[in-house]
Amino acid sequence: MKILITGGAGFIGSHVARWFVENYPEYSIVNLDQLTYAGNLENVRDLEGRSNYRFEKGDIADLEFIRELFNKHDFDGVIHLAAESHVDRSITDPLIFVRTNVMGTGVLLQVAKEHWKDDFTGKKFYHVSTDEVYGSLELGGGFFTEETAYDPKSPYSASKAGSDHLVRAYGHTFGLPIVISNCSNNYGPYQFPEKLIPLFINNIVNNKPLPVYGEGINVRDWLYVVDHARAIDVIFHQGKLGETYNIGGHNEWRNIDLIKVLCRLTDEKLARAAGSSEQLITYVKDRAGHDLRYAIDASKLEQELGWKPSLQFEEGLGLTIDWYLKNKEWLQNVTSGTYRQYYENQYTKR
Ligand code: NAD
Ligand code: DAU
Numbered sequence: 001m002k003i004l005i006t007g008g009a010g011f012i013g014s015h016v017a018r019w020f021v022e023n024y025p026e027y028s029i030v031n032l033d034q035l036t037y038a039g040n041l042e043n044v045r046d047l048e049g050r051s052n053y054r055f056e057k058g059d060i061a062d063l064e065f066i067r068e069l070f071n072k073h074d075f076d077g078v079i080h081l082a083a084e085s086h087v088d089r090s091i092t093d094p095l096i097f098v099r100t101n102v103m104g105t106g107v108l109l110q111v112a113k114e115h116w117k118d119d120f121t122g123k124k125f126y127h128v129s130t131d132e133v134y135g136s137l138e139l140g141g142g143f144f145t146e147e148t149a150y151d152p153k154s155p156y157s158a159s160k161a162g163s164d165h166l167v168r169a170y171g172h173t174f175g176l177p178i179v180i181s182n183c184s185n186n187y188g189p190y191q192f193p194e195k196l197i198p199l200f201i202n203n204i205v206n207n208k209p210l211p212v213y214g215e216g217i218n219v220r221d222w223l224y225v226v227d228h229a230r231a232i233d234v235i236f237h238q239g240k241l242g243e244t245y246n247i248g249g250h251n252e253w254r255n256i257d258l259i260k261v262l263c264r265l266t267d268e269k270l271a272r273a274a275g276s277s278e279q280l281i282t283y284v285k286d287r288a289g290h291d292l293r294y295a296i297d298a299s300k301l302e303q304e305l306g307w308k309p310s311l312q313f314e315e316g317l318g319l320t321i322d323w324y325l326k327n328k329e330w331l332q333n334v335t336s337g338t339y340r341q342y343y344e345n346q347y348t349k350r
Helices: 011-023 041-047 063-073 087-092 094-115 155-174 196-205 225-238 255-269 299-305 313-326 328-334 337-346
Strands: 002-006 028-033 053-057 077-080 124-130 178-183 185-187 210-213 219-224 244-247 252-254 281-284
Touching: 002 011, 002 063, 011 028, 011 041, 011 225, 028 063, 041 053, 041 328, 063 094, 077 094, 077 225, 087 094, 087 155, 094 124, 094 155, 124 155, 124 225, 155 178, 178 225, 185 225, 185 313, 196 210, 196 255, 196 313, 196 328, 210 255, 219 225, 219 255, 219 313, 225 244, 225 299, 244 299, 252 255, 255 281, 255 313, 313 328
Parallel strands: 002 028, 002 077, 028 053, 077 124, 124 178, 178 244, 185 219, 210 281
Antiparallel strands: 219 252
8 A cells, every 4th residue: 555644753643653654564655744843754773775665744734735735646545644733832823723623634635535536445534523522520520432423622622523514425425335432541751742641751850840730630531652552553444434433441540640640750751869859849720721630431442442541651652761761862852942841831820
């Protein structure tokens, strides 16, 4: 197969690209990424020069460019991850989320449909989406299933919901062979240090405050990124066309509890006195419209396609901390001046 992976220089996309390049030498993989602040070729440096891999720089919302790209490579499959992905940024700058996530997905769908000339044999369009489209759960109040009604609450999740709807509409109206997955919070190597876990590891290392939003009682359901890449492989190859699969690790944590584990493990690895990093915890103004709880019921994926997570949380967290401690240069390179400025303006102490 000739597969287009979009967003493959980002966090999850780089793991997906690596997984497919390493496990499917017979495929030809094209990684398309605009290299925004979140995309970094250092994330896929190890793939450079591999015979089944190629990088293309470009914008998914640029119709003519995407048409040329399909003509050049004649893709059979698309695994679409490129997006604006950070909820806080969607609150300060919503429109880029609409452009990239909604328009960009629309362009990819339209060009796939045109290029495949309505002959969809052997073709597949896979949209990688998020559990945030389902909205927010009460504490202890059930799980998101594939039947949960969409109820997105941030500009980010609304734009991802919009893109999911477009993907299903192309499936329903034109018969485009689509599949969608909605995954919970990922963590692991190469995650941009604006997201909770890498931001806090970075701040612990540098003895900077750990900005906990609100009371720290919001709950997220964490999955190691390589387990997400494995799930994408299984769904891409075995998922039923037209279906949606939820992906999650049954691993719910209140933010404040997770942060304390992160402090403990990092202190141990840095040989710091027990409890020293917890002193960096600083409660700050809550995120506007902060979703209280996400929790995924992944039983459809587990029962129908046989996937299950491979790592326990402390094991995955340990690997992640080790990676960030070893890759300080990567951290320095991705945290550019512009990014630092954005981040420093973000927090108002309560
Ligand atoms: P990320 O921000 O790390 O990476 C996104 C990538 O998309 C970057 O490399 C960026 O350069 C690229 N990109 C952005 N705009 C583009 C454009 N217009 N054209 C081409 N490339 C563009 O994001 P991530 O955390 O790796 O998320 C990847 C996908 O997975 C997203 O669709 C996100 O919604 C979804 N997702 C993420 C999580 C999570 O926990 N991070 C969970 C579930 C689903
Ligand atoms: O659920 C899947 C989603 O998970 C993905 O679709 C998004 O792309 C991804 O960014 C993530 O969204 P969250 O908003 O849950 O992730 P984030 O790491 O930004 O925040 C996790 C929790 O930690 C959330 O409750 C907000 C809180 N938080 C976050 C930051 C960055 C803090 O308390 N302080 C912080 O500095």
